[in-house]
Amino acid sequence: MTRKRILSVLAVALLLVGGFAFGFVSCLHLKSTTSSALRHQYLLQTGDAPASVRAEVLAALRAFQEGYIRRDPRELDSFMYRLFPENDDILLLGTDADEWVRGYRAVTEFIKT
Numbered sequence: 001m002t003r004k005r006i007l008s009v010l011a012v013a014l015l016l017v018g019g020f021a022f023g024f025v026s027c028l029h030l031k032s033t034t035s036s037a038l039r040h041q042y043l044l045q046t047g048d049a050p051a052s053v054r055a056e057v058l059a060a061l062r063a064f065q066e067g068y069i070r071r072d073p074r075e076l077d078s079f080m081y082r083l084f085p086e087n088d089d090i091l092l093l094g095t096d097a098d099e100w101v102r103g104y105r106a107v108t109e110f111i112k113t
Helices: 002-030 035-045 051-070 073-083 104-112
Strands: 091-093 100-102
Touching: 051 073, 073 104, 100 104
Parallel strands: none
Antiparallel strands: 091 100
16 A cells, blocks of 8 residues: 555544544533533423413323323223313324324324334
């Protein structure tokens, strides 16, 4: 191999390693831009909803979490009936960017799987 070829290979390898290191450090920085104390303080804020509305929302969220954790197919119909109006337009947002499910039947299938 010629000296020029060796230097070219080393330059490409250095660029690849440098790019990976830059991406890795950037990813770590993006994950930790907000301090945990600030996030905790934000979660302690109750907002301006009346206490009765807040209590109902929290009860519904807890019921959803409990049913979702169980994932008992025998309880799915009662779970859906308690939490979602069958005749209204329902939009469920999952944790992935493409998990948008609309409609009672589609939400039922999403939760079932």
